[in-house]
Amino acid sequence: MKDNLIVSGSPHIHKKGSISNIMWAVVISVIPAGIAGVIIFGLDALWVTIAAVIAAVLTELVLEAWAGKKITVFDGSAVITGILLAFNLPPNVPLWLPVIGAVFSIAIGKQVFGGIGQNIFNPALVGRVFLMASWPKYMTIFVKPFDALTGATPLAALKEGKILEHISYLDLFLGKRGGCIGEVCILALLIGAAFLLIRGHLSWHIPASYIFTTAVFTYIFGAAQLFHGDWLFHILSGGLILGALFMATDYVATPLTAKGQLIFGVGCGLLTAVIRIWGGYPEGVSYAILMMNGATPFIDRYTRIRIYGTK
Secondary structure, three states: OOOOOOOOOOOOOOOOOOHHHHHHHHHHHOHHHHHHHHHHHOHHHHHHHHHHHHHHHHHHHHHHHHOOOOOOHHHOHHHHHHHHHHHOOOOOOOOHHHHHHHHHHHHOOOHHHOOOOOOOOOHHHHHHHHHHHHOHHHHOOEEOOOOOOEEOOHHHHHHOOOOOOOOOHHHHHHOOOOOOOOOOOHHHHHHHHHHHHHHOOOOOHHHHHHHHHHHHHHHHHOOOOOOOOOHHHHHHOOOHHHHHHHHOOOOOOOOOOHHHHHHHHHHHHHHHHHHHHHOOOOOOHHHHHHHHHHHHHHHHHHOOOOOOOOO
């Protein structure tokens, strides 16, 4: 009798859908934030996003063809990497910057580990941190919404000790502030996250624990500094919502179990708050997520589910 038993490595998870379906669903979910970025910052935001996406797709195509691997550019993973990289860039950067960042994201952040499903770090954040280290001048000049003037982000102004009385919570929620393309409009990000929750592609564990931990830590330990104890300001400012909803929830680079995801989110929140309050950079989301990506194998090891039939 033919043996139909298939033995493979864990995790043994069966769900309807495919990698392609999930990736394209994520692409759809970030469209509201992309539209908001174009409305707020103008067409420059669109060109930066297009440049990053084209560079990411072409880099993946060339590297997979060169290595003789299966071509996977149509699964949407390279597209979402380019979009998320662009969302982490100021809208006024020269177009060669997102191109270089996208090439680095795919080549070093993804393909060097073996391709999709094998990278240990979020590829878009790898590219963003590389650009920040290489060209900080371009990465720290931001355009104020609805005009062509440059100015500091709310977090940068806070780090410099400036009073931010002219910025309201509503302005922060709707994106009327300086910042990166995809991070400023919280409303648009929440709409996209709701779509993923309804489709079952997003779990609450990492976003909730990440945002809650950042809020509590900044409230307790930032109270002694000017405006640092304003936990709601910290939630609505910078890239926290974008990071918590779309970057820290990367399927590949985050823990498998719900318990592990909660630990991961708490770690991201603690690191983000520490960098914002005491670090040299006004923002810490990218670095926090990448550091916790590195800790994911250890979290998985100590939060793995008991094997059925064993103690």
